[in-house]
Amino acid sequence: MTLMTMITKMGEGFGKTCAIFFLTLLFSLPLGMLVALLRMSKNAFVSSVTRGVISVLRGTPLMLQLLAVTYGPYYMFGMNVSRNKLIPVVIAFSINYAAYFAEIYRGGIESMPVGQYEASQVLGYTRFQTFMRIILPQVIKRILPSMTNEVVTLVKDTSMAFTVSYQEMFTIGKQIANSQTSFVPFVVAGAFYYVFNLLVDFGMGRLEKRLNYYR
Amino acid sequence: MNTLLEIRHCKKSFDGKAVLKDISLTVEEGQVLSIIGPSGSGKSTLLRCATLLETMDGGDLIYNGVYAAKDQGGRAVYSPPPVLQKVRNTFGLVFQNFNLFPHYSVLKNIMEPPMLVQKRKREEVKEEAVRLLQQMGLSDKADAYPYQLSGGQQQRVSIARALAMNPKILFFDEPTSALDPELTGEILKVIRDLAARKMTMVIVTHEMNFARDVSDWVVFMNDGVIIEQGKPDEVIDHPTQDRTIQFLRRILEQ
Numbered sequence: 001m002t003l004m005t006m007i008t009k010m011g012e013g014f015g016k017t018c019a020i021f022f023l024t025l026l027f028s029l030p031l032g033m034l035v036a037l038l039r040m041s042k043n044a045f046v047s048s049v050t051r052g053v054i055s056v057l058r059g060t061p062l063m064l065q066l067l068a069v070t071y072g073p074y075y076m077f078g079m080n081v082s083r084n085k086l087i088p089v090v091i092a093f094s095i096n097y098a099a100y101f102a103e104i105y106r107g108g109i110e111s112m113p114v115g116q117y118e119a120s121q122v123l124g125y126t127r128f129q130t131f132m133r134i135i136l137p138q139v140i141k142r143i144l145p146s147m148t149n150e151v152v153t154l155v156k157d158t159s160m161a162f163t164v165s166y167q168e169m170f171t172i173g174k175q176i177a178n179s180q181t182s183f184v185p186f187v188v189a190g191a192f193y194y195v196f197n198l199l200v201d202f203g204m205g206r207l208e209k210r211l212n213y214y215r
Numbered sequence: 216m217n218t219l220l221e222i223r224h225c226k227k228s229f230d231g232k233a234v235l236k237d238i239s240l241t242v243e244e245g246q247v248l249s250i251i252g253p254s255g256s257g258k259s260t261l262l263r264c265a266t267l268l269e270t271m272d273g274g275d276l277i278y279n280g281v282y283a284a285k286d287q288g289g290r291a292v293y294s295p296p297p298v299l300q301k302v303r304n305t306f307g308l309v310f311q312n313f314n315l316f317p318h319y320s321v322l323k324n325i326m327e328p329p330m331l332v333q334k335r336k337r338e339e340v341k342e343e344a345v346r347l348l349q350q351m352g353l354s355d356k357a358d359a360y361p362y363q364l365s366g367g368q369q370q371r372v373s374i375a376r377a378l379a380m381n382p383k384i385l386f387f388d389e390p391t392s393a394l395d396p397e398l399t400g401e402i403l404k405v406i407r408d409l410a411a412r413k414m415t416m417v418i419v420t421h422e423m424n425f426a427r428d429v430s431d432w433v434v435f436m437n438d439g440v441i442i443e444q445g446k447p448d449e450v451i452d453h454p455t456q457d458r459t460i461q462f463l464r465r466i467l468e469q
Binding site for chain 2: 113115116118119121123124129133141213214215
């Protein structure tokens with residue numbers, strides 16, 4: 001098999017890699033905010049349950065969570081394993097990343113000076129207005145560097161979908177490597193991820209610059 | 216005269232330690248009232264209770280005849296949120312450390328609250344914001360961001376932000392304490408101008424000379440109680456209580 005054929009075949013799986021990446025961001029970014037708010041709840045029960053869930057999600061391998069979401073329903077309830085593996089893959093990724101994002105959001109929100117809340121309150125802003133207009137925009141600026149880290153990690157983590165044989169780029173690369181007894185597909189995969197992350201870095205850098213208009 | 220603010224028997228404790236012990240105070244329309252006293256005397260807590268940033272344990276809090284909190288059996292019972300929201304609309308607060316919104320330009324800091332909270336029209340609010348900036352001597356700073364301004368300029372923006380809501384009373388919580396000494400003058404001048412325009416103000420301050428010339432009424436607090444109150448000529452120049460005399464001697468020696 002020529003290098004070009006390898007790249008073409010793996011490139012076909014790249015669309016699925018992108019699907020995991022973008023769908024995970026789409027769901028985990030808002031879900032993470034919800035989890036962060038639950039984690040900061042004044043209700044001790046809600047906040048400690050949320051803390052426990054975050055602890056498990058961060059303390060066990062993503063690979064294990066991927067297997068659990070994909071095959072768990074079969075072993076526990078005798079349900080059929082989903083034909084379209086994208087669904088369990090995105091569910092597992094979204095939940096896992098929401099846990100990480102939640103902790104980043106929480107750190108950002110808790111780092112905001114209390115004076116911002118007090119000024120808003122005295123001026124008559126509702127709690128929702130204060131959060132959406134005063135707190136959140138400043139939190140986003142503060143957490144952007146940590147978010148870049150997570151997003152870069154997500155790009156590479158998409159490769160874990162091979163454990164449930166979802167036909168994304170890395171899974172295809174691994175199959176080619178096995179059938180051709182060649183290491184080249186892994187080098188190709190590495191190049192794909194690296195270029196993807198260069199773009200991510202570029203995009204996040206642009207965003208950081210755009211938010212640099214204030215301190 | 217019209218009583219704008221009445222605080223009756225205000226009590227407040229933190230972790231069992233009484234910070235305010237039965238404070239009563241009235242503010243009349245057009246009056247400039249200064250609260251002085253050593254740090255830890257409860258002046259800032261009193262201001263925070265009056266501006267609803269802190270809840271009183273007991274006592275009444277009445278703005279322009281509307282009860283924000285009413286004492287029931289020694290416990291302060293607060294009015295429902297819509298009433299409190301209306302009450303908040305009658306006062307403004309200038310913080311010690313400004314608390315401007317750093318992600319908004321100077322103009323947006325001043326314009327957003329009246330547009331968002333009071334649903335006033337953009338054109339009308341903008342006109343007023345421009346006028347306030349001119350009054351504060353900051354016409355050229357409308358498009359600047361807070362971090363680009365000196366402390367004194369930031370504090371003037373925060374005064375403009377408070378004034379844009381057309382408050383009936385303006386509270387100042389040690390408005391010059393976070394400023395370099397050479398910048399305090401510009402803030403004191405702004406407050407003097409406001410006093411000349413008959414703005415009702417309550418000022419917690421350490422600036423004795425300023426308190427003497429700007430206020431109609433001075434309250435000296437110590438250890439959570441009002442020791443003495445009266446005209447500045449009485450409280451600052453001819454105090455009768457030992458605690459006041461000691462405090463003034465200490466602060467004027469500096």
